[in-house]
Structure formats: C-alpha cells, structure tokens
Amino acid sequence: ENLWGLQDCAETIYEFADEAQKEKYIPRVCAGETMSMDLTEPDAGSDLQSVMLKASQKEDGSWVLNGVKRFITNGDSDIHLVLARSEEGTKDGRGLSMFIYDKRNGGVNVRRIENKMGIKGSPTCELVYKDAPAELVGSRKLGLIKYVMALMNGARLGIAAQSVGISEHAYREALDYAKERKQFGKAIIEFPAVAEILSLMKAKLDASRTLLYACSRFVDMYKIYDDIAKERKLEVEEKKEAKFYSRLADAFTPLAKGMTSEFCNQNAYDCIQIHGGSGFMKDYACEQIYRDARITSIYEGTTQLQVVAAIRHVTTGTYLDWIKGEAEKQVAAEDEAVKATLNFMTQQYIDAVEAVTGVNDPKFLDFMARRLVEMAGYIVMGYLMLDDTQRDSSFRKSLHVFVNYGKAEVAKHADFIGNFRPEEISDYLYTE
Template identity: 40%
Template sequence: MDYFLTEEQQMIRDTAREIASEKIIPVRAELDEKNEFPTSILEDMAKADLFSIFIPEEYGGFGGGCFEIVLALEELARGCVGVATSYAASALGIFPVLIAGSEEMKKKYLPDVAAGTRWAAFGLTEANAGSDAGGVQTTAVLDGDEWVLNGTKQWITNGGEAHLYTIVALTDPRKGARGASIFLVEDGDPGFSYGKKEDKMGIRASATRELILKDCRIPKDRLVGRQGTGFITVMKTLDISRPGIASLGVGLGQAALDEAVTYAKQRVQFGKPIISFQAISHMLADMAIQVEAARALVYAAARHIDSNPKKMSKASSMCKVFATDMAMKVTTDAVQVLGGYGYMKEYPVEKMMRDAKILQIYEGTNQIQRNVVGQELNKEYAS
C-alpha cells in the first residue's frame, strides 16, 4: 500500500533495505550460529547515516521522529531481527538524554551517537525489576562531586558492546519509583564491568549481558535530568521506543511471508505448486492480511506519537502488542507452509520463528501492554 512517504522517508527506507539485502542477509545465518555481534554491519549503518535518524539536526543528526525510525527498523528486520535490535537498542539507550539531558550533555554525546562512532544501551531491567520496573534496587549516592552507583542490571541489549549506558538507579530508596534517577555511565568507568554474554534462543546476533556496578564512580554532571524524575523519563522513553519493536515485528512478518510465498510457488505436490491448494493459499492470504494490518497500525501510531507526544501510551502499547503477536503467528505459519524444510536451519524461517518470540517479551511484555491499554481506556471512559 502507498503510505505517501516523503522523499527523505523513501531514502531512509531504501537505504535500510539496501543494507539488509547486501550486508545482513548474506551473513545472518552465520551470525546466528556463532552468537556473533554484528560490529561491521553497524559500522556500515553508521557510514550510511542511519544512526543520525533519531538525533536532532543541531547535534549532527537528521532530525527524524518515531515514524522515520520505524521505517528503518522495519527494513533492517526483514534482514535479521537480531541485527536490527542492536541498532534499535542504541536509540533506546540515548532516548533518555534526548528527553531529559542538559544542553551540555547533549552537545557532548549526541554528535558521536549520530555519527555511529559510539553506541548506547538502556540499563533498566534487574533480577527483581522486570515487568515491575518500579522495583529497581540499584542505588546512586552523591559523594562530593561524584555519584557512586551500586547494583546489577540484567539482560541488557548491547551490553558489553555499547560505549554509553543510561542507568536507572535510586537516589532516594524511601520513595520507591519516585526516588529513581537516570545516569550516564561510560564504558571504562571505574567500578563498571560486564557479566557473561547470554546464550539466547533467538536474536543471537544481538549481545545481551549483565551490567555490574560496584562502587562505580561517575562525575556529578552525568545525572540525566533532575534527581527523582528518572521513572517519568523511563516511561516516556518506552512510549517512544515501543513502535520500534512493533516495526521489527512488521519487518519480520513480511520476511516470513516472502519466504512462504516463494516456497509455495516452487514446491510441487500432487502435480501442482502448493500455492494452488486452497488450504495453503488461505493461510498465505491470512498472513498477508495480518502483516499489512500491523504495518498500518504501526505507521499510524508512529505518526500519532510524532504529532501528539503527550498522548502516546495507548497507541504505543497497542501497536507493540498487535504487531509482535502477528510476527509470532506469521513466522509459525511460515514454518508450517514449508513443512519439514521449515524446521531445518538450512531455511531462514526456522530462525525467524525463534527471533519472533522475544518481540512479545522485551520492552514490556505484551501482557503488560494490555494493562497499559486497559488503564488508558479506564481514564478515557471515566464518568
């Protein structure tokens, strides 16, 4: 369908599509097998200015919004969700600085992020703070001109590969979530280290590690925003980033549909290509309908967020749920269309099905997203 993209938006889409076709697809199986971080591909993205999309022009970026990020991520995910996640996580990691950082902080860090020479990561999740993001236990204590951070972050995307980490920590534990603040920690800061790289079911090209903060000392000016406003910034960050996860689902669903249709046209049984059988053609038709419906919702939600930044929670959660549930179903159906071949690593739909599962889990499980939508409905229909 024609979504009336501007010339700049078409350029973003086409650039990301070219990288997916030429750089990602030829090596995605190898990256998955080796559990290998796609450093060289991220460097190619930097050369193509993809990291500048989400950075304002005054800091060396393109000045795009949620919609432009969605366009890029969808195309990258058609190549590999693991690689696309590595790119998306850098945007997620720097969003708190964009939302709440001081002008001095933005001038210092954003140009390097826009150039793709420094990658970012978001340090929120802990062993006891997953869906209950307010359960963070990492602490930050001011000691003279330095903050001292102690705690452990779990399952952090880009952990050990990123150069910049936005860390959520309690500056006043007595206030719970209202006592949370955000800090910018750099790779190499004293007291900052990494745990083992996780061995995951899917998105294996993406690096996932623990972040360990043991008397980690950082300068006083690395506080992002005002003290005690960290949880508000976290919620705003996730509202902006969730359509990106939804777009990964759209790209993955499209890739699985492409593989399934191509196979169904080539595979002959009972003397005919299997696409000629109604059982298969109806399955493919449902897959196509679901992909296009998800794309329409994600695009609409992204455009809504860009024009209504104060009212984005419901749209953000709705598109994340719909598109990622779609990706799980469509990739499962793609495996079914390919039959025994679909279950083999020689064919890409096996990997796509494994990759799809995490989309329903990270950046807020789909059960949590349904809670958000329900809460927003409750507010809207309050008497």
C-alpha cells in the same frame, strides 16, 4: 540488532539531559558510539518500580552506581542510560533517577553474555556495577516516572517496527516456498488450505504496518508540538491538538506493540507450517525467523504489560472516540459492507466494555483486559485498512480477509464476556 534502542537512548539525552551533557554525548553518538538502556534487574523485570541498583552521592556531589543489571542489550556499549535508586529507604518508582554511565570511566563488568534462543546478532549482558561513576540526568526521582516512560514508549514503537519487519520476512519466505514446492502434481499454493494461511499472513502484515504508521504519526505530531513549545508558547488550538495527539500516542503505542508482536509470532509459526518438515530444519530462513520473532512479545514489556498500559484507554474511551471518528468518514460504495461489519464489531465492543466495567471489580477487569484490548485492536486495524483501501485499492483483498478474521475474533471475545458469570473467575485464579 546492534543499533537496537540507540535512537531512543539518544533521544532521551536530547530531551532530558542538560546542555553540557548534550554537548558531551550527542556528538559521540553521532560519531558511531553505541548506547544501551540498563533497566532490568534479576528482581525487577516487568515491575521496574522495584529496581534496586544503588546510586550514592559523594561529598563532592558526584554519583557512583553499585548493583547488578541483567538482560541488557549491547551491555558493553560506550554510553549507558541507567535506572537506579537514588533515594535511600524508598521502595517504589518515586525513589528512582536516571543516570548516564560512560564506559571510559570504568567500574562496570560484563559478568555474563546470555546464550539465547534468537536475535543472536546482539549481545545480551549481565552487568555488575562497582562504584561506577555516573552523571544524573535531569531531576532526581523522575527516572522511572518521566524519563524511562518516554524512553520505553519510543522503544515499544521500535519493537512494533521490528515485528512488522519480521512479519514481512515470514510472509515472503512462505509465499516463495508455496509457489515452488510441488505436491500431488501441483504447487502447494494452489491448495486452498495453504492459500488461506498465506492470505491471513498478508492481512495480518498489512494490518500491523498500518497500525505502526498510524501510531508513528500520532507520536510525530505530539513531538512536533513539544519541540515548538520549547521555542514559543503554543496557541490555544495548538495546545488542544498537542493534547489530542499525545493521548492517541499513549493509547496506540501499547496497542501497536502488543498486536504487531503477537501477529509477527503467528506469521512466523505459519511460515514454518507452510514449509512442512523443511521448516523444522535449520536450512531455511523460517527457522531463524521463528526464533527471532519470539522476543518481540517479551522485551520492552511483555504483551501482558502492554495490556496493562492499554486497558485504561478502553475504560476511558480513547479507542472508542477514535473509532467513532473513523466511522464518520465516507467510503467507496463497494466498501460499505465492510464498514457495516466494523460498525457491528464496534457495538459488540461497546457492549463487552459495559459488561466488564459494570461488574465494578478491578480483578475482573484485569481478567478480561486482554480480550477487550484485542477487540479494540481488531476494530482499529480494520478501520485503518479501510482508510488505506480508499487511497489504494490494492489493499482491498487484505481488508476483506482481515475484517473477516477480526469479526470472528471479536465475536469469540464478545461471546466469552457475554456468557461469563463473574463468580466463574475463581476457576481461573491460583491462590496457592
């Protein structure tokens, strides 16, 4: 937890800071100094466009920061990346710039360390900036639009990895306990009701990991091209491929963060269930897993905000294009039935997208967005697991369990969307 975000912060300096800043800060980070990303404020959480921490430029051209940030992981770090309003009179994201604050210069006070439900290994701080000296990173006004977007995409992938780790821990604890605990004269793992929970935990874990790896690969691919482009002009084909992977990284990052963090919470819940009453006690690891899992679907953008980022890839067809590519791949004869199921789910997804976009009402799309994104998620994860199974048959069991589960979830969403009359939306919206 104490290394949380460190790599993403360091990468942001590497990518966007000037040479003098890189020379100054990167060796310090490599030598073990800590970093934090100071974005959130009391009135600016999901909506970072309304960040108000003020950056003022002095006559000599240097900058000072004034205001409050909250919920900052490792807020007492040595080097901070800070999102602040540099353009007086502005109210949206175009008035925000990115700054580096160096703790050695003073001016920032840790006013409070939060008392949290979980991830107690990392201090989450409220910070008060009082004429804190800071250096501008990159160009003015690109703070949110460019630098924070890049920073957050990296950090979101990090949370997906954290979610896979917690899911794995939850599964192992549950499996060990289910083998040891005896009731009615036998180990509880022998009861189908318990075994089914374990199988589903494993399937969600395997599905989460394969989505994380696929997404990481897309990110690696476009970043490699970014790096090459700094040294020489890309060939036409290379440019095309760079664009292709950049789009996939953009689409898969919120999908990975959203799906893996929700699965990790579900696995933590099931881990406690398998422990019965003991799971409710602080004596077992599952109690901590349950508390630690909870943050994954909140920070670096809640699941709802991942849906906001992912939905345009539903409407523009990024997920569907990728799915169609997967559907063309050959699979082993014994996996043809699973592939047919995934094809069937894809058709339900296509119909659901058409039904929702056909209404042509942004509010209706917002209302159905999570269902559509989840449908895409189940199909994408199913195809990734099918692909894994072609390389390693030990995934086949998880593939079957996951696709059975995903099929039922997709059918549930298809049924809801297919039978929903747009005017019913008023039953769900609160206007007061």
